[in-house]
Amino acid sequence: YPIGYVRWTENRNMQAFIGLLSERKLSLGSLVTHKFPISQGLEAYELVTGNKTEPFLGVLIEYPDSSDKSTVVTLSRGADSSKHGDIVQSGTSSKIGIGFLGAGSFANLVLLPAFKKSKSTELIGVCTSSGVSSKRAGDKYGFRYCTTDQIQLLEDAEIDAVVIATRHHLHAAQITSALRAGKHVFCEKPLCLTQEELKQVIETLEEQSSKLLFVGYNRRYAPLGNSLAAHFRQIHEPLMMTYRINAGYIPKDHWVQDPEQGGGRMLGEICHFVDFLNYIVQSSPARVYARALPNNERYREDNLILNIEYLDGSIGTVIYEANGSSWIGKERIEISGGGSTGIIDDFRSLEIATSNKRKAVSLRSKQDKGHEAEIKTFLDVVSAKNRDFSYVAQLVDTSLTIFRALDSLSSGIPQDISSSEFLLEALGRNHSAETSTES
Secondary structure (H helix, E strand, O other): OOOOOOOOOHHHHHHHHHHHHHOOOOOOHHHEEEEEEHHHHHHHHHHHOOOOOOOOOEEEEEOOOOOOOOEEEEEOOOOOOOOOEEEEEOOOOOOEEEEEEOOOHHHHHHHHHHHHHOOOEEEEEEEOOOHHHHHHHHHHHOOOEEEOOHHHHHOOOOOOEEEEOOOHHHHHHHHHHHHHOOOEEEEOOOOOOOHHHHHHHHHHHHHOOOOOEEEOOHHHHOHHHHHHHHHHOOOOOOOEEEEEEEOOOOOOOOHHHOOOOOOHHHHHHHHHHHHHHHHHHOOOEEEEEEEEOOOOOOOOOOOEEEEEEEOOOOEEEEEEEOOOOOOOOOEEEEEEEOOEEEEEEOOOEEEEEOOOOEEEEEOOOOOOOOHHHHHHHHHHHHHHOOOOHHHHHHHHHHHHHHHHHHHHHHHOOOEEOOHHHHHHHHHOHHHHHHHOOOO
16 A cells, blocks of 8 residues: 555565464465376476466465475476476485575575586575575575475485575574584584584584584685695794785674674674684684774774784784775785795785795686685585594684684783683593694
């Protein structure tokens, strides 16, 4: 209706309709003109695509009991069979079955195309909170089915690995649920929003020792990042590292800024850059000190400096700016040590200078932050079923650094990190040899 009469939106109309259905005040039985068992699924599609002239209104396909998983139905997208469904026998594919939780903008722009491109995967099911977005992703990327029921995805025996691309507050619970369902997990950052959630994830990984957990810290897989790391691995003295991020302004009411859903930009994004410095230095962080500019009713503590001290004596500084110009590139990394300096500019160019030579590399085609290489690594590790515990320790290093940085921000004093103590508490003293990253 027009706004002048009543604000009866499309969303409210749908809510009222579903409410009437739940109260059994509406009956849609008379709208159903045809029912087909799944074994006659092709006949149903013949009807709805107009190949049969018989009139119809509502057409239902009836599936067998959910415990019978001998067949699934997928809509073929081949040119010769676009009007039909193909019956596919379960368990015949040697590919890695992938299920997606979440299909937002980042998943659509980066993750889904990369997993779709891989020849080692098969996209089985996609689950979102909205049936519309789930159906859209299912159709676009060729999933066998779409759903709004997370349990359906986790209980699907054909799904080997679950990709989590939901809002930040859901990550930890979905990671633990997927691991306990026997799935490998690729989770977009952040890993979690609280220290208690981190402990639960680590404990679940210990219980499900054959399952893998990757977190979307893609910059450590960028080709220029790998070249920078390889150079400084040959230098056996402490490093001076600076990572400047021109992140841009995000309004205070954006969901990323919400303490409950997004956790703020420290938890939601700065973890990326801390992880990359940890990767370069190959030493555990020991102490962190964080300071922020005044918010002036515009910001939410998202103009920050983090100073990180490492056990090997290295120092890393993360400068995160929400108040900069969009004309300037987003990321600049500068590492110095042993008479060498390396600079990455926005993951488009790398320059390394030593006492006697200078080398510069530019990516001619495009910026590469390592997303495709990261996903390939995840799939390779899933295929090999070889979990590297040192990677789990690095995930703890990154998360605890962020938690302690938040503590430092509120207290105004540096905070010790003590990742090894946290791991010993979470996993038990019998893992002490495995979890020491300095041994």
